[in-house]
Amino acid sequence: MINGNTFAEMALSFPGTEQRPHFDRVGFRVTGKRMFATYLASDNTANIFLTPGEQALFCAMDTVHIYPVPNKWGEKGATTFNLNGVGKELVLEALISAYNDVRR
Known part of the structure; x- marks a missing residue:
């Protein structure tokens, strides 16, 4: 399980x-x-x-704990991760992908 502090540390670990x-x-x-x-x-x-x-790749890895946000944002790739059920490595990979996409 990942708690809020751990998630924040992961998200803030990227430069800028x-x-x-x-x-x-x-x-x-x-x-x-x-x-x-x-x-x-x-x-x-x-x-x-x-x-x-x-989004399709991550959702296929865990259909219970990873799923599209149920609105227009979800259709654009916004993906919910239930941090009570996913591993830190998987969440970090998703954060890296999202961060790199914004940073470009």
Whole structure:
């Protein structure tokens, strides 16, 4: 299980990242650019902003704990990770993908 502090440490481990409030969530973005992930403490989930192709790959790895956000953002690649059931390595791979996509 990954808790909120661990997720924040992972998301902020990339160069030039920052943490900011985002409605009821904590957002993580590349400074001066858009967000690549958010965290919601109330249900210990993270939304990681992947490409639709990457989303399909991650969702296929774990259909129970990884799934598209159920709205228009999900159609664009926003993917929910239930941090109570996914491994740290898998979440880190998703964060790397999302971070690299925003950083370009």
